[in-house]
Amino acid sequence: MSVICENCALEVPDSFVCIVDNKSICIKCLRLERLFQCGHCNAPSPLANKVYLDNMDICLTCANAHYIKCNACSMRCDAEAIKDVGGYKYCLTCYTAKFTSCAVCAKVCQKRDMKTVDDEHYCNTCYQDLYATCRLCGNTFLREDMLHTDGRWSCATCNPRNEIMDAGYKPTPVFFGKESMLFMGVELEVECKKVQKTVDAIDMTEEFYLKTDGSLSEKGIELVSMPCTLDYHKNNIKWEERCKRMVGAGTKSHQTDTCGLHVHISSDRMSNIERMKLSWFFHKEIEPIRSISRRKVPFGRDARDPAERLKIIKTTKNYRNEGRYDYLNWHNPHTVEFRLPKGTLNAGTLIGTLELCDGAVEYTKACTINEIRNGSFDKFLMWCQGSKRNRARYSNLIAFFIKKEKWPVLKALKKSMLSKEEHFKIAEKEEVGLVAGPVIDADEVEDSRFTRV
Numbered sequence: 001m002s003v004i005c006e007n008c009a010l011e012v013p014d015s016f017v018c019i020v021d022n023k024s025i026c027i028k029c030l031r032l033e034r035l036f037q038c039g040h041c042n043a044p045s046p047l048a049n050k051v052y053l054d055n056m057d058i059c060l061t062c063a064n065a066h067y068i069k070c071n072a073c074s075m076r077c078d079a080e081a082i083k084d085v086g087g088y089k090y091c092l093t094c095y096t097a098k099f100t101s102c103a104v105c106a107k108v109c110q111k112r113d114m115k116t117v118d119d120e121h122y123c124n125t126c127y128q129d130l131y132a133t134c135r136l137c138g139n140t141f142l143r144e145d146m147l148h149t150d151g152r153w154s155c156a157t158c159n160p161r162n163e164i165m166d167a168g169y170k171p172t173p174v175f176f177g178k179e180s181m182l183f184m185g186v187e188l189e190v191e192c193k194k195v196q197k198t199v200d201a202i203d204m205t206e207e208f209y210l211k212t213d214g215s216l217s218e219k220g221i222e223l224v225s226m227p228c229t230l231d232y233h234k235n236n237i238k239w240e241e242r243c244k245r246m247v248g249a250g251t252k253s254h255q256t257d258t259c260g261l262h263v264h265i266s267s268d269r270m271s272n273i274e275r276m277k278l279s280w281f282f283h284k285e286i287e288p289i290r291s292i293s294r295r296k297v298p299f300g301r302d303a304r305d306p307a308e309r310l311k312i313i314k315t316t317k318n319y320r321n322e323g324r325y326d327y328l329n330w331h332n333p334h335t336v337e338f339r340l341p342k343g344t345l346n347a348g349t350l351i352g353t354l355e356l357c358d359g360a361v362e363y364t365k366a367c368t369i370n371e372i373r374n375g376s377f378d379k380f381l382m383w384c385q386g387s388k389r390n391r392a393r394y395s396n397l398i399a400f401f402i403k404k405e406k407w408p409v410l411k412a413l414k415k416s417m418l419s420k421e422e423h424f425k426i427a428e429k430e431e432v433g434l435v436a437g438p439v440i441d442a443d444e445v446e447d448s449r450f451t452r453v
Helices: 027-032 060-066 092-098 124-130 195-202 230-235 239-248 272-284 286-293 306-316 347-366 369-374 377-384 388-393 395-404 410-416 420-430
Strands: 002-004 011-013 017-020 023-026 035-037 044-046 050-053 056-059 067-069 076-078 083-085 088-090 099-101 108-110 115-117 120-122 131-133 140-142 147-149 152-154 183-191 208-211 220-225 261-266 335-338
Touching: 017 027, 017 035, 017 044, 023 027, 027 035, 050 060, 050 076, 056 060, 060 067, 083 092, 088 092, 092 099, 115 124, 120 124, 124 131, 183 230, 183 347, 195 208, 195 220, 195 239, 230 347, 239 347, 261 347, 272 286, 272 306, 272 335, 272 347, 272 369, 286 347, 286 377, 286 395, 347 377, 347 388, 347 395, 377 388, 377 395, 388 395
Parallel strands: none
Antiparallel strands: 002 011, 017 023, 035 044, 050 056, 067 076, 083 088, 099 108, 115 120, 131 140, 147 152, 183 220, 183 261, 208 220, 261 335
C-alpha cells in the first residue's frame, strides 16, 4: 500500500512513512528534519536519541523502558528475553552459556558450580544427596549402589570390605535384625590357599569386614560380621553358601592349629545377676559345650581352667575373667566373647554355635541360680525342644547332639524330635527361624585330634 508524503509529495510504501504532527512524512524528509522513526514505538525522535538495538533504531525512551543491559556482555536486550539470576540480568546467549538448571530441584546455578553426571547437571546439594565419588577408583556412582563405611564411599567393584584391614581395625558397628532381639557378632578365622580366591568366595557384603590376626599365618584372615540377630544370621547371611564356596577355594578353618570361631554376644541389656548366671552355666556345662566347640579346655596357656573359674563364681559371685583369653571373656564394654569354639567352615556347626549362645542367654535369664546349680545340659536341651518355637529356633543345635549321640537325653529327644518337614511347617507358620531345614555339618572332615567323641 502506498502513501503520499505530505512534505515532498512523493508516493512511498506505508512502511517508509512516519506520522509527525498528524502529517504523513517519508523517512527521507524525516532525516532532513534530523529525526528518525523508533522501531519500537514507531514515534519520531531526534537522531541524537537513536540507539541501535535488535537490528532496529530505537529511541532512548524505549531503550531505557524496554531494554536491559546484560551483566555479562553489556549488550542491551529486550526485557522479555532477559533472564534474572539472583538479581543479575543476562541475555539469552550469556544465560545459556553460563547457567543451567538442576535436574532434580530445578534450581538455576552457574555451570562451573554444578556437577555433571551422564550429561545431567546437579546442584551441589542434590548431587551430594544422590551421588558420591568412590575413594578408590575416583568414579562417580549413585549412592544407593555404593557402600558407605566409616564416612567413606566405595563402589561395588572397589568394595572396601574386600580390603583386609589391620588387626586393630574396629569400624562403627551397624546392627542387622530386630532391635528387641539379642545381637551376636562372629569372628571366623580361616587359613587361605590363595587369599584373593577366598575373599572372592566370601562375596563380601555390608554385614562383614576382613582383618588380619596375629595368631594366623601370612595367608590367614579373619572374617568379622557386624552384630546380627540369630534370625538374621540364619536367614540373611547365607552362611551355608559362603562356607561351601570357601571350602571350594581351598580355605581351611577346623583343620588348622590356628583358627578359632569367636562369638560376641550383646551384654548391654544383661543385669549383673544375668551375667553371673550365664557364666555359671557355661563353666558348669563345659563338657557338652566343649563337644560342639571341638576343642579341649583349657585351650590356651593364659586361659583359666573352667573348674577353677566355676569355683570362683560359686564362692564370690564374680563372673569376670582376669585375662582376655578365658573362653568366656567379659572384658569388652558391650559384649561377652565366647572364645572356645574352634574355627569351622560347616554352616551347621557355626549356626549351632550361635543357637547355643542365643539359647543359653534366654535359658539362664529365665532360670534361678538354684536351677542352674542343680540343673544339667540335658535340661537345657529339653528346653530347646520343649516348644514349637524353640524347636524351630534351635534346630541345628539339637540336630548336632542327636547326630553325635552323646548325651543320655538323646533317646528322649529322638522320640520327640520333629521331622525335617515339620520343621519347615513350624518355621513358616510362626515366622521364626528357618527358611530351610536344620543345617547339619556333614561336609568338613574332622581333625582327628579334636574328634567329637
